[in-house]
Amino acid sequence: MDTRRLVAKLWNYCDVLRDDGVSTIDYVEQLTYLLFLKMAHERANRSLNPETSLAGVAARWQSLLDAEAQQLEDTYRQTLQDLGRQPGTLGVIFRKAQNRIQDPAKLKRLIVDLIGKDNWSSQGSDIKGDAYEELLAKGAEDVKSGAGQYFTPRALIAAMVDCVQPGPNDTVADPACGTGGFLLAAHEYIVEHYGPSLTPEQRTRLASAAITGTELVDSTARLAAMNMIVHGIVKPNSESLIEVRDALAEPPTRHPSVVLANPPFGKKSSITVIGEGGRVDKETISYNRQDFWTTTTNKQLNFVQHIASMLAIPGRAAVVVPDNVLFEGGAGETVRRRLLNQFDVHTLLRLPTGIFYAGGVKANVLFFDKKEALPGKAWTNTLWVYDFRVGQHFTLKQNPLRRDHLDDFVKCYRPGEPRTNRIETERFRPFSYEELIARDKVNLDITWLKDPSLEDVDSLLPPEVIAQEIVEDLEAALTEFAAIAEALQQARTKFESQ
Structure with missing residues (x-):
């Protein structure tokens, strides 16, 4: 399955859930939880070199498949709560996770038909990674969710990385990593330019400590952590390269x-x-x-x-x-x-x-x-x-x-x-x-x-471009006015308390 068909398959169901009040970014979050569980199940049950450390997580996926519709909501909610208490990447992805799909029938269809019928681990990391990035971009387009502030244009990221030229002996960090775009691009640059010459120590370091990110928002941090997994940078049972704080x-x-x-x-x-x-x-x-x-x-x-x-x-x-x-x-x-x-x-x-x-x-x-x-x-x-x-x-x-x-x-x-x-x-x-x-x-x-x-x-520019620039200028002005209003309110509160 190529990237375009994979994205289309996952995205088509978003329209169905939108009628139930599930926002675009909420949908991407739910996909993140379920894709993680499905991939863990595949890795734990593969015939060659099964990852036994993922057996407990894999069992969670099987419990979702086995649950009847009326039990599914409770099973899913308990799964999210339990995994959110775990350390490492697992805990980052499921930290404060909540079920946003209230219709058990639609949740069942998402689990069984949309995700359950494909072997996600067999998809190349390029396909999975590109598909996930495209889903994040679509989520960023949802203006009401405000998710766009966490998504930097990938073309700009690529140019910045091309200028800075991270190498195999560098340590790379992003203190406000959002969905992880800079971290992915830095990793890709190092692998592309130094891949054949990387020593075993450098490869281990690249997957464990050389590239790290910090993100304040739990929901965004989980997207970044999953982004690192689907791109093949870290494994589901590894220590997280994304710190939530x-x-x-x-x-x-x-x-x-x-x-x-x-x-x-x-x-x-x-x-x-x-x-x-x-x-x-x-x-x-x-x-x-x-x-x-x-x-x-x-x-x-x-x-x-x-x-x-x-x-x-x-x-x-x-x-x-x-x-x-x-x-x-x-x-x-x-x-x-x-x-x-x-x-x-x-x-x-x-x-x-x-x-x-x-x-x-x-x-x-x-x-x-x-x-x-x-x-x-x-x-x-x-x-x-x-x-x-x-x-x-x-x-x-x-x-x-x-x-x-x-x-x-x-x-x-x-x-x-x-x-x-x-x-x-x-x-x-x-x-x-x-x-x-x-x-x-x-x-x-x-x-x-x-x-x-x-x-x-x-x-002269087309009317739609002029209109968009006017909107952007007004939004920038409103942001400044909001900051002024907040400062005035703080000053008034201080004065009245004296």
């Missing part, structure tokens, strides 16, 4: 040499992080992070500080950040000054609108390296900015971003080459450290191109 809550204990991340966008956090020498009198839950440069409720700025702290020396990072990280004053300026001074911030990719599933996102990719300190001297020498926003217009369906759209950027980036080899182009320009520091508030939101659609009437 708040990455910002405490200083990092591991220091990877590569960090790839798209931290969550959205309104400001209600949690304040107390940074270096900072004291906050607000009545909010606070993190005491003395490894941070400044105190702020801005989640994106806190993730930038966290990534800077967690990087090993030497280390390299590629991080998706919204525009406000580039121009916001106060804590934002402090973070940018420290980053430019203590790190080699060498490349900024300005991204076009219309490529993210979460609406209203204007974002960039910031590339920076961590090296031994240079006493009395800033590490950043030149920041190269590639403007891929001006004159570029994408939509999720009619004109989605493809990897080849980023070919020119990757070519300009010159992965693996000295940055002195870079050549200035119309879209790619260098800015010296002195120029950057002299800008008001060290504003890195730099642009010089003019949008041709604003100058030439004949090149």
